[in-house]
Amino acid sequence: MRKPSINKFMRTILTLVIISLSTTIFAGENVNVYSARIEKLIKPAFDAFTRQTGITVTFLTGKEAILLERLKAEGQHTKADMLITVDAGNLWLASREGVLQPVYSKTLHQQIPSSLRDPDNNWYGLTVRARTIVYSKERVNSSELSTYEDLGNSKWNGRLCLRTSKKVYNKSMVATMLKELGPHKTEKIVGGWMDNKPRILPKDSSLLKAIAAGKCDVGIVNTYYLGRELAKNTNFPVSLLWANQNDRGVHVNISGAGVTKYAKNRENAIKLIEFLSSEEAQNLFADNNMEYPVNPVVKPSPRLIQWWGPSFKADSVNVAAAGEYQKQAVKLMAALGYR
Ligand SMILES: [Fe+2]
Numbered sequence: 001m002r003k004p005s006i007n008k009f010m011r012t013i014l015t016l017v018i019i020s021l022s023t024t025i026f027a028g029e030n031v032n033v034y035s036a037r038i039e040k041l042i043k044p045a046f047d048a049f050t051r052q053t054g055i056t057v058t059f060l061t062g063k064e065a066i067l068l069e070r071l072k073a074e075g076q077h078t079k080a081d082m083l084i085t086v087d088a089g090n091l092w093l094a095s096r097e098g099v100l101q102p103v104y105s106k107t108l109h110q111q112i113p114s115s116l117r118d119p120d121n122n123w124y125g126l127t128v129r130a131r132t133i134v135y136s137k138e139r140v141n142s143s144e145l146s147t148y149e150d151l152g153n154s155k156w157n158g159r160l161c162l163r164t165s166k167k168v169y170n171k172s173m174v175a176t177m178l179k180e181l182g183p184h185k186t187e188k189i190v191g192g193w194m195d196n197k198p199r200i201l202p203k204d205s206s207l208l209k210a211i212a213a214g215k216c217d218v219g220i221v222n223t224y225y226l227g228r229e230l231a232k233n234t235n236f237p238v239s240l241l242w243a244n245q246n247d248r249g250v251h252v253n254i255s256g257a258g259v260t261k262y263a264k265n266r267e268n269a270i271k272l273i274e275f276l277s278s279e280e281a282q283n284l285f286a287d288n289n290m291e292y293p294v295n296p297v298v299k300p301s302p303r304l305i306q307w308w309g310p311s312f313k314a315d316s317v318n319v320a321a322a323g324e325y326q327k328q329a330v331k332l333m334a335a336l337g338y339r
Contacts, residue, residue, distance in 0.1 A: 030056050031268040034071065036064035036085035037255060037289075045285040049275045055268050064090045071099040071260060081263035082272060086129070086255040089172045092323020095122035100258035105270055111277040111295045115318045116254050125254030125319065126276050127285060128292035130312065131173055132250045133241045134226060135218045136211050145241045148177075148251070151218060152192015160198040161207045161216035165333040169204070169222060172322035173251045174329035179321035180248060187332060194336050205229075211238050222253075223308065227290035230307060242312040249313040253322060254294065 035042055038061055046057040062070075064085045071078055071094070083094055094100055095118060102121040109117075116125035133145055144155070151160055163170055177186040201207040204221040208229055211219060229236040243250045257276070259269045275281050282293040287301035299305070 029054060029268070030058060031081050031265045031272050032079045033057060033059040033082045033084060033269075033272075034067045034080040034260075035059050035061045035083075036067055036090070037061070041288045042084065042285075044288065045276055045281050046272075048281060048284060049272055052275070053271060055271065057272065068094055068097060068099065072097060076262040078260060078262050079264075080260050081265045081269040082257055082259055084126070084255070084257045086253075087168050087172055087322065088123075088125070088254050088256065088319035089168050089175065089322040089326050091118070091123040091254075091256050091258060092320055092326075094258065095120070096323070099261055101261045101263070101266075103259045103266075103270055103273075105274060107274045108270075108277060111274070113294070113296060115316050116252075116294050117256075118258075118320055119318060123256050123258035124273055124277065125256040125294045126273070127255045127282075127289070128294050128314070129253045129255065130223045130242075130250050130292060130314065131169060131220060131253065132223060132243045132312075133218060134208065134211060134221050134238050135241060136214070137237045137239050139214075139217045142239065142241050145218065147244045147247070148220070149189050149192065149244075151220070152189060152195060154196070156218055157196045159217040160193060160196045161201055161210050161219035162193060162198040162338070163204055163207055163219075163221070164200055164202055165330075165338040169253065170333070171326050171329050172253050172319075173220075174333060175323070175325035176251060176315065176317050176319070176321045178325040178328055178332070180315070180317045183328070183332065187336065190333060190338060191336050194338055200339050208236075208238055212236065223304075224290040227304070227307070231290075231303075240308060242308070244315075245313050248317075249315040252292075252314045252319070254319055255289075255291065 050056055071080060085091060100122040104121050108124050112124050135145060199216050201210055204225040207219045207221055208225055210216055223240060226238060226240055257273050259266055263269050276285050277295055279298055282295045282298040283301055286293045292300050
């Protein structure tokens with residue numbers, strides 16, 4: 001009668017040992033992400049990563065400024081292994097605020113062009129966001145358009161819409177011009193826009209609606225905003241033109257990621273960034289927001305090709321300029337009266 005109960009006792013002990021061992025072994029098979037990108041844009045790619053590697057991804061989403069403050073406040077106690085955000089200006093700032101750590105990975109260097117990652121390896125681009133010229137299909141012929149500079153031509157007087165200079169997208173665009181063209185030429189470009197008395201809109205989406213409604217004829221937006229309109233209505237009366245194709249190329253920015261300074265799961269975070277920039281995951285990740293792949297071997301999604309062609313010439317200046325020259329860009333825009 002006693003023998004079975006000893007067996008039962010031993011079995012319980014054995015089970016407890018197995019549970020505790022497996023907890024120890026698998027405790028590291030996790031990666032925690034703070035993301036300024038919303039859940040529906042990141043989760044499908046995270047799920048694919050977990051299916052392939054067995055590493056679970058826990059994430060928290062929020063506004064980039066709040067996530068950055070949180071990382072600073074948490075310091076070495078943070079649970080975050082990785083930060084995902086949009087705009088190189090934001091990634092540059094996170095790095096300067098000391099919440100990221102440099103990570104060298106041969107795979108990342110192969111998969112991501114050097115202009116789309118931090119020269120000091122603190123962050124890496126994951127998708128490309130092109131900011132280009134848009135125009136009314138009803139009132140403008142594409143042959144009338146060519147460059148950002150040309151939007152300062154008097155033929156666009158009273159016909160130009162711009163998003164507010166407060167948005168980081170415009171700060172980054174002007175910052176990269178400063179790096180590439182210097183203050184004199186950049187001042188001439190932005191000054192030309194201001195001479196045309198642009199209507200200032202709060203958002204890229206409202207700018208597109210203003211063109212569609214006939215309030216202005218040309219403007220500058222990130223292409224995925226036009227993609228969203230076209231996905232709803234293929235007859236949306238606004239089209240895009242790839243800017244500066246005969247010289248420096250269209251302004252591009254990124255969404256990207258970096259490993260946090262106090263990451264507990266550093267290797268898993270690197271694996272996740274490698275996965276997100278891999279051939280396998282790029283379309284899944286980029287097309288979710290109608291953005292372009294950062295990995296040059298990956299083609300844009302079929303709908304982007306159908307709308308705007310197979311490729312465009314992108315500006316090759318390192319996107320870190322968005323951060324390096326941001327203060328100067330803000331000053332320049334304010335001095336020229338760009339609200
Ligand atoms: Fe956006």
